[in-house]
Amino acid sequence: EPEVTQTPSHQVTQMGQEVILRCVPISNHLYFYWYRQILGQKVEFLVSFYNNEISEKSEIFDDQFSVERPDGSNFTLKIRSTKLEDSAMYFCASSGSGNSPLHFGNGTRLTVT
């Protein structure tokens, strides 16, 4: 069964550094998402992306965050200047339509020191 793949599985970075989290969504999906889960807290929506533009974003997704689909297969989340509170598990997801169930990757654990 096709799956969403995320790399790396674990990223450690120093505060203030830029990080790029990478995702390969399911190939025929059109909608792409990033969610995050801070340890011990809820899974939170960050952003959705469709037709090469952001379709919806949460209040968490401020100017420090950006997303990009640089080619036909990758979907990336960039955090420009990481803060300690950005430490979390980041999940990429994709879906075939806006109301289809989301398929999630295994996540990237980001640790900011």
Added chain:
Amino acid sequence: AQSVTQLGSHVSVSEGALVLLRCNYSSSVPPYLFWYVQYPNQGLQLLLKYTSAATLVKGINGFEAEFKKSETSFHLTKPSAHMSDAAEYFCAVKVDSSYKLIFGSGTRLLVRP
């Protein structure tokens, strides 16, 4: 605004016993409802979804959930727990006007031998 409440952060059952994980939602418009399961160090896997076609929804691994509008509930059940069901379970809600899934805080299911 939509929200999801999962009663019980931890539920413990004996192997072979009934599993009941509770989910209540709040939505001013007809919702889409989902249950996801998360095994350790893995992403979120869809168990089942409610999209208004039928109030009793059957999912994978023997799980099912019933949509009860009068109670604003979407509880997850399984007649007989298996050791492999031990995981964290998330209820989520979505509406047509939004791309985002709103997750509950999760319930960790423990299965005792």
